Amino acid sequence: MPDLSSIIDRDPRFHALQRARSRFAWRMAAVVLTCYYIFILIIAWRPALFAIALTPGTVVTVGIAYGLGMIALSILLTGLYVWRANHEFDPLNQELLDEATKNSLR
Amino acid sequence: MKPPKTPCARLLLLVLSLLPGVALAATAPGLNRIAVTMFLCFVAVTLVVTLWAARRTRTTKDFYAAGGRITGFQNGLAIAGDFMSAATFLGISALIFDFGFDGLIYVVGGVAGWPLVLFLLSERLKNLGKFTFADAVSIRLRATPMRCLAATGSLCAVVLYLIAQMVGAGKLIEVLFHLRYEYAVCTVGILMVLYVSFGGMIATTWVQIIKASLLLVGGSVLAWMVYRQFDFSFDHLLRAATANHQLGARMLDPGQLVHDPISIISLGSTLILGTAGLPHILMRFFTVPNAAEARRSVLYATGFIGYFYLLIFILGFGAVALVTRDAGYFDPATNKVIGGANMAAIHLSHAVGGDAFLGFISAVCFATILAVVSGLTLSGASAISHDLYANVFRPHASERDVVRVSKISALGLGAIAVALGLAFEDQNVAYMVLLAFTIGASVNFPLLFLAMYWRNLTTRGALLGGCLGLLVAVGGIVFGPTVWVEVLGHATPLFPYKYPALFALIASFAGSILGSLTDHSPQAATERAAFGAQYVRSQTGLGAEAASMH
Numbered sequence: 001m002p003d004l005s006s007i008i009d010r011d012p013r014f015h016a017l018q019r020a021r022s023r024f025a026w027r028m029a030a031v032v033l034t035c036y037y038i039f040i041l042i043i044a045w046r047p048a049l050f051a052i053a054l055t056p057g058t059v060v061t062v063g064i065a066y067g068l069g070m071i072a073l074s075i076l077l078t079g080l081y082v083w084r085a086n087h088e089f090d091p092l093n094q095e096l097l098d099e100a101t102k103n104s105l106r
Numbered sequence: 107m108k109p110p111k112t113p114c115a116r117l118l119l120l121v122l123s124l125l126p127g128v129a130l131a132a133t134a135p136g137l138n139r140i141a142v143t144m145f146l147c148f149v150a151v152t153l154v155v156t157l158w159a160a161r162r163t164r165t166t167k168d169f170y171a172a173g174g175r176i177t178g179f180q181n182g183l184a185i186a187g188d189f190m191s192a193a194t195f196l197g198i199s200a201l202i203f204d205f206g207f208d209g210l211i212y213v214v215g216g217v218a219g220w221p222l223v224l225f226l227l228s229e230r231l232k233n234l235g236k237f238t239f240a241d242a243v244s245i246r247l248r249a250t251p252m253r254c255l256a257a258t259g260s261l262c263a264v265v266l267y268l269i270a271q272m273v274g275a276g277k278l279i280e281v282l283f284h285l286r287y288e289y290a291v292c293t294v295g296i297l298m299v300l301y302v303s304f305g306g307m308i309a310t311t312w313v314q315i316i317k318a319s320l321l322l323v324g325g326s327v328l329a330w331m332v333y334r335q336f337d338f339s340f341d342h343l344l345r346a347a348t349a350n351h352q353l354g355a356r357m358l359d360p361g362q363l364v365h366d367p368i369s370i371i372s373l374g375s376t377l378i379l380g381t382a383g384l385p386h387i388l389m390r391f392f393t394v395p396n397a398a399e400a401r402r403s404v405l406y407a408t409g410f411i412g413y414f415y416l417l418i419f420i421l422g423f424g425a426v427a428l429v430t431r432d433a434g435y436f437d438p439a440t441n442k443v444i445g446g447a448n449m450a451a452i453h454l455s456h457a458v459g460g461d462a463f464l465g466f467i468s469a470v471c472f473a474t475i476l477a478v479v480s481g482l483t484l485s486g487a488s489a490i491s492h493d494l495y496a497n498v499f500r501p502h503a504s505e506r507d508v509v510r511v512s513k514i515s516a517l518g519l520g521a522i523a524v525a526l527g528l529a530f531e532d533q534n535v536a537y538m539v540l541l542a543f544t545i546g547a548s549v550n551f552p553l554l555f556l557a558m559y560w561r562n563l564t565t566r567g568a569l570l571g572g573c574l575g576l577l578v579a580v581g582g583i584v585f586g587p588t589v590w591v592e593v594l595g596h597a598t599p600l601f602p603y604k605y606p607a608l609f610a611l612i613a614s615f616a617g618s619i620l621g622s623l624t625d626h627s628p629q630a631a632t633e634r635a636a637f638g639a640q641y642v643r644s645q646t647g648l649g650a651e652a653a654s655m656h
Contacts, residue, residue, distance in 0.1 A: 036218045050207070
């Protein structure tokens with residue numbers, strides 16, 4: 001195949017697409033990592049904070065609620081990423097690939 | 107059905123025809139008939155699946171990647187199956203049972219690793235690799251040393267995890283089925299070798315799917331029955347749990363299992379990054395046809411795993427509430443669960459559902475172990491046959507030869523797993539799981555991550571980082587409190603922390619970065635120059651199909 005890879009590499013739209021995609025992926029990863037390490041660091045240095053009851057009159061603690069929230073957040077962000085990647089990024093990606101293939105045959 | 111002609115089909119039929127005999131022989135007094143019957147049904151169904159899969163396994167792509175024809179949903183279930191081992195089901199409920207809140211660190215860490223796998227690894231890995239994660243690492247770096255390093259990381263993680271599962275399985279089956287430890291370990295070994303060597307990835311995936319469905323159903327019913335006793339109120343459940351636990355309300359305070367900040371951060375890092383370095387899980391991304399399906403499989407897997415871990419939340423606290431108040435399950439004098447803390451969830455099933463339900467949950471646990479060890483064996487066999495044999499020692503080997511070597515490797519790994527399972531019978535092997543995860547987090551993950559994201563990584567840097575990470579991980583565990591003090595009986599550990607992943611991770615990244623930045627060889631320049639093409643391919647999937655065709 002006559003260097004399809006470098007044709008795509010020269011296309012500014014490819015770089016715009018991959019920048020948008022990378023920024024999105026890294027932001028999502030940053031959200032997960034930040035929330036997770038806040039959870040871990042509170043356990044490490046401020047465990048008393050997680051032992052507080054969520055509302056008066058319940059034994060459910062802030063720590064348990066945070067943990068459950070972390071699971072919900074993981075599933076939610078995963079869904080969001082898959083939806084955007086499959087509906088927005090993939091069609092653009094395919095368009096670039098198709099065009100580059102056409103150009104390389106010309 | 108026509109009589110099968112191949113020797114493998116004959117062998118599988120022979121094993122199938124032996125099952126009723128085993129069932130008769132297993133009618134010892136005190137044995138749970140339901141458990142045995144259900145388990146034999148599972149074995150029969152999975153062997154039929156293996157037979158079916160064996161007829162569809164022709165090429166290396168069939169053997170390692172199920173022909174790339176698994177859908178995102180199926181793969182998501184299979185990934186969840188790989189991840190939800192008996193160790194998580196029984197082990198994490200036991201941790202919550204013993205230490206309360208700190209068990210939740212495992213729950214949260216186990217789930218939170220998945221979004222990271224999706225955002226940073228899964229689609230690039232799918233676009234770059236063919237059968238194993240070593241493919242993605244060796245695209246622009248020198249293939250021979252990179253394959254050897256990745257295969258070492260994979261095999262270490264696989265064998266350690268395998269030993270831990272074998273010993274756990276033997277112990278569990280001994281208690282549940284009254285089968286002698288040696289027989290239990292051999293049964294598990296024989297079945298997993300049959301699945302893997304005849305049915306390859308197709309059989310392993312379907313065994314995993316069946317088992318994951320059973321586990322999800324079993325866990326849901328169990329959690330529902332427990333929850334019902336507390337009027338479906340989480341508050342009531344926790345109240346009952348804290349009233350019965352020896353720590354009382356303090357069981358909900360963090361810090362009962364891990365105390366010092368460094369250990370907590372290190373454990374947290376092991377859990378969230380370890381997932382991204384387990385070779386049997388990474389391998390699953392090659393069984394789907396494209397990056398979109400790879401993404402979808404992580405979404406389904408995260409959903410199933412998140413849901414199952416929520417159930418474990420309920421089971422762990424439910425066990426504290428219900429198991430501790432019955433002398434048949436719990437000895438208040440010693441504060442120990444009868445049969446060990448890992449039995450907490452099993453006793454719980456008996457407490458809410460009687461003998462029949464206990465039998466059902468036991469059979470599900472046995473099936474779980476069997477499926478997980480099969481996944482591990484397949485992954486180990488592909489590291490030997492695809493990474494080492496086909497790409498390092500015999501680069502021109504035919505597909506038939508490679509598949510043959512895979513089957514022999516599966517047999518060899520099975521034999522090693524059984525032998526080591528027998529050798530470690532009376533040892534505390536919990537550290538092996540920890541070590542497997544530590545190696546995943548601090549050797550495999552940094553290697554894969556840097557190869558895909560960092561232009562400057564060179565072969566020299568990757569080798570230096572990988573070896574340093576491996577040394578620190580193994581050294582930290584061996585000289586740490588778990589092995590040096592608890593297993594070897596020395597008074598004080600040479601390395602003070604129980605979880606060395608943080609140090610190994612830093613060593614691995616530092617080694618790779620320093621080794622690469624100081625590398626000015628012409629080879630390094632070529633490797634950096636090749637990053638562009640690798641990058642385009644990792645983003646677009648260009649060339650990935652061509653690579654998986656040859």
